[in-house]
Amino acid sequence: MLNGGGGGQKKRNTKIEPYRHRVETDPKFFDKSWRKLHDAIREIYNHNASGLSFEELYRTAYNMVLNKFAPQLYEKLTENMKGHLEEMRTCIEAAQGGLFLEELQRKWNDHNKALTMIRDILMYMDRTYIPTNKKTPVFEHGLELWRDTIVRSPMIQGRLFDTLLELIHRERTGDVINRGLMRTTTKMLMDLGLSVYQDDFERPFLEVSASFYSGESQQFIECCTCGEYLKQAERRLHEESERVSQYLDAKTNEKITAVVVKEMLANHMQRLILMENSGLVNMLVEDRYEDLTRMYTLFNHVPDGLATIRSVMVSHIKDTGKSLVTDPERLKDPVDFVQRLLNMKDKYDNIINVSFSNDKSFLNALNSSFENFINLNNRSPEFISLFVDDKLRKGVKEANEEDLETVLDKVMMLFRYLQEKDLFEKYYKQHLAKRLLSGKAASDDSERSMLVKLKTECGYQFTSKLEGMFTDLKTSQDTTQGFYASTSSELPADAPTMSVQILTTGSWPTQTCNTCNLPPEIVSVSEKFRSYYLGTHNGRRLTWQTNMGTADIKVTFGNGSKHELNVSTYQMCVLMLFNSADVLTYREIEQSTAIPAADLKRCLQSLALVKGKQVLRKEPMSRDIADDDSFCVNDKFTSKLFKVKIGTVVAQKETDPEKLETRQRVEEDRKPQIEAAIVRIMKSRRVLDHNSIMTEVTKQLQPRFMPNPVVIKKRIESLIERDFLERDKTDRKMYRYLA
Amino acid sequence: MIIQCDLTVVRDPELCKTKGGFEIQVPPSDLAEQFGKLLLEEEETDVVFSVGGETFPAHKVVLAARSPVFKAQLYGNMKEAKARRVAVEDMQPGVFRALLKFIYIYTDALPVIGDDNICDDDYDEIIRHLLVAAACR
Secondary structure (H helix, E strand, C coil): CCCCCCCCCCCCCCCCCCCCCCCCCCCCCHHHHHHHHHHHHHHHHHHCCCCHHHHHHHHHHHHHHHHHCCHHHHHHHHHHHHHHHHHHHHHHHHHHCCHHHHHHHHHHHHHHHHHHHHHHHHHHHHHHHHHCCCCCCCCHHHHHHHHHHCCHHHHHHHHHHHHHHHHHHHHHHHCCHHHHHHHHHHHHHHHHHHHHHHHHHHHHHHHHHHHHHHHHHHHHHHHHHHHHHHHHHHHHHHHHHHHHHHCCCCCCCHHHHEEEEEHHHHHHHHHCCCCCCCCCCHHCCCCCCCHHHHHHHHHCCCHHHHHHHHHHHHHHHHHHHHHHHHHCCCCHHHHHHHHHHHHHHHHHHHHHHCCCCCCHHHHHHHHHHHHHCCCCCCCCCCCCCCCHHHHHHHHHHCCCHHHHHHHHHHHHHHHHCCCCHHHHHHHHHHHHHHHHHHCCCCCCCHHHCCCCCCCCHHCCCHHHHHHHHHHHHHHHHHHHHHHHHHHHHHCCCCCCCCCCCCCCCCCCCCCCCCCCCCCCHHHHHHHHHHHHHHHCCCCCCCCCCCCEEEEEEECCCCCEEEEEEEEEEHHHHHHHHCCCCEEEHHHHHHHHHCCCCHHHHHHHHHHHCCCCCEEEEEEEECCCCCCCCCEEEEECCCCCCCCCCCCCCCCCCEEEEEEEEHHHHHHHHHHHHHHHHHHHHHHHHCCEEHHHHHHHHHHHHHCCCCCCCHHHHHHHCCCCHHHCCCCCCCCCCCEEECC | CCCCCCCCCCCCCCCCCCCCCCCCCCCCCCCCHHHHHHHHHCCCEEEEEEEEEEEEEECCHHHHHHCCCHHHHHHCCCHHHCCCCCEEEEEEEEHHHHHHHHHCCCCCCCCCCCCCCCCHHHHHHHHHHHHHHHHHH
């Protein structure tokens, strides 16, 4: 009910009824109306729309729809547009050569403009009749007609794609083409529907591209180095991405990239990576970071690409490392040996960091490679310890503290790879002992810093004995001071000054106990020290280790020259004999000093045969020492220096017998550790089968060394004999914990 | 033996609470009234419709915004796009006036047209055309 605005107005009783328009009775209404529209459409296609009246045309179409002529109108429209498109097709087909795409583009623009206007005129039909009857809207219908009449016509379809692909081919071979025209043409295909672009252009484009790159890759791989080839492949990938951004659909990028990757990289992966003289191995050897970066980046696209690179790198590192650690020449210089390992590690760390994006899988591969080859040489633990020994002796003399710290950190990386860390510990203990006892440790801070690193890596137990060594030295200082404080009044004024290092058994490397005859002057002081020490430490036992230690001796030679000699304890024992004898035979010296023959001969060689250090003279002057050879003081000895150091004790690479002895001692030390592990496991499990024990013992001891299964088996038998374990009565592979 | 106790008392912070809840009163929209005035006062018009002997000044941009048909007509490629005077046939002046009011002022309701001297027959036709026009929105 609607009301009038003013009072007093008559109220209207309006009822809304279904729409009833005046029905057109003219039998020629449709024909007249369609003629009007038909003529207008022709003018539109002939670029003469500016003279038309939109109001008139819209009203005409509107009235046709209202009078139920929409189906006929739609059909007539279809026929009419098809006719115009066929005319356009004739013009396009007649275009010569390079003008083909331009003509196609021009006609496409015309069609779009016409379609827009036609759609506007028929807007009422688009809104009413077409949705109701599920027809295609006018604009989309026009596009479909263009697709079917022109793009997919027999004479145009093939020519269109040949032309497009030809232009792309020319661009790939260096020509400059009309990219704008390419852009509008591919956009037309996309406007016609994504499936048109994909089916009618993209698929043949990808096929032709695959063929192109297959051919090019064959050609290049025959004449290029790997680096050059990859650079070309990279360039092609960039070009294709550029092309997509310029005039193809964005979704094509992934597909064309896959084609280039497959044809230029995946299909030749093995050949490229393994290429002689220029492949991955050569790149690694020559530190070609740029090429390596490119290879990593490109093969990232290839399935298994990085896995293959990693595999080849691992093989190369293992081969290089193996030849390094097994080269007899390299084994002569442990310090150089380890330095080469460090350099090699630096090299590959650098490559992975710079070229392989710090890829974790490559870092892991590098680590497992090093672990693999370092342990091929069972002397690696000794050599690493000798390297550390060399650095800690030189200390800040050669490098500043920070650099030393860096080197030690890197050495720890190598240490981490060792499978026999207990063997390293054994050697490290020996070398540390020599540094500490000979005063060759350059920096206490550096020594302790190294100890902290080892403790961090392997736990307190690993370094507890090593720390005990430092404690002993500190205690020794205090004890020596206490000794002199309490006994200074009892000693003769000219008594030699003695400094004692008290070494706790077990903390220090095992040494054979060699006593020799000390000079009387020394014995008097040492016995006083013994009395003092045992008096203040009840229940202890003191044994002199005369094979260690040094002495400073003041000497006046026959020619009147005076010098202070720094010699070993053994050398001191020998030299002191000449205070009461002018000439002594080897046999006499041996009897007087009781020094073991091997040590004594080495000692005498240092005193008599080293140029510039010959404080003794030997008859005859031969290298070998026989029982009847005689020695006397060299009265003609001269030296520019007042202090002369003779026969410094330096850590040496072990001889084979020594090496064997060390290894045997390590093997012996492992037995109780294996037994302890077995007992710990069985105590917690109570009952366990043979294989599980083997597995768990290995797992538990692995951080220190890789236990030998045969040894584990023997230790199990031993524990059974000693009633720690017993075999299960029904299953002989099962063990039970006793006690 | 001496025992020392340290006591720390923690209290809630004594901060003044900020009064919130401000609401800005926005006056009701008078957009329709203003557009109505725009039509009524015939300011800044850029097109004139000629309907049954009467003229109706109007604004292209308003008509285009409100009706795709007018947009196609006034901003398309045919002669009306360049013309200042557009002839409308087959329509009563009163009907066209009502159509314009509908376009400028109303969004949902049918217009109240009390002060026009429109006979009942014309009124019925107005309703029908307005429904059609609404369907084209």
